[in-house]
């Protein structure tokens with residue numbers, strides 16, 4: 001079973017991925033970049049700089065693109081193939097953010113099979129690239145995939161990653177596993193499952209529930225428990241001390257890189273604090289509050305010292 005790290009905008013950026021690869025053993029088989037998009041008619045500079053970061057050298061990385069139409073798709077694919085060595089590209093058909101969906105990006109494309117058919121044609125012009133798709137079941141109803149799957153099935157894809165929710169649910173609520181099963185059975189592409197994997201036992205459960213899966217992708221679960229993939233590979237849960245020790249080393253590395261990369265306390269803290277977003281619920285209230293409220297680096301580091309000592 002291959003295990004993949006999901007893209008999370010604002011979280012799984014180069015600094016985090018690099019530090020994770022340094023601290024944890026084999027880690028995920030692949031990381032996916034948060035989506036790279038077009039801004040003012042051009043591939044966004046910040047996204048392309050993230051892709052060119054030397055920090056990406058220690059882990060296997062696949063760029064992900066988010067686009068509204070064939071024109072944006074072509075711009076992004078051309079920018080990646082002409083300016084980088086990446087030859088795998090993941091296509092975002094799942095972003096549920098309403099302004100993007102309304103413009104037809106992310107999950108918005110699930111309602112536009114004609115535009116996807118145009119993109120399928122363009123893919124023929126890039127035989128050097130291995131494409132994959134990351135998608136949801138629909139925008140508002142969990143059977144909308146039925147209308148769009150024929151065109152996705154016709155694309156030359158390495159795999160399809162499916163988050164079995166609809167865009168209207170954002171990131172919570174029921175997982176439509178019956179639709180997921182039906183969709184998996186009806187596609188020739190290898191399928192990767194994505195959604196609510198939080199523990200090694202969750203990986204085992206999903207793997208046995210869906211034995212034909214090519215892989216499992218985890219996002220928030222990996223941020224909350226960065227040892228998740230290593231624990232599963234080792235076939236044993238780490239002790240709380242082992243997990244805490246590795247987590248604090250991960251944090252130190254991320255903090256070091258943030259201090260080197262960004263200027264000024266405010267910006268450094270803005271980049272650093274999200275490290276805790278998915279971990280906070282497992283911390284005691286006082287520590288969580290002190291981390292959230294810290295406005296200077298000394299106050300922040302003091303708050304961090306009490307993680308695990310409660």
Ligand SMILES: Cc1cc2nc3c(=O)[nH]c(=O)nc-3n(C[C@H](O)[C@H](O)[C@H](O)COP(=O)(O)O)c2cc1C
Pocket residue numbers: 006007008009010033034035064092094095134163171194195196197217218219220221
């Ligand atoms: C804050 C946040 C940012 C995300 N950014 C992206 C993104 O850039 N590209 C993408 O395909 N999915 C993105 N996702 C969706 C995740 O990759 C994943 O599909 C989703 O969180 C469900 O998996 P999980 O339950 O393992 O987290 C994002 C999710 C969250 C919560």
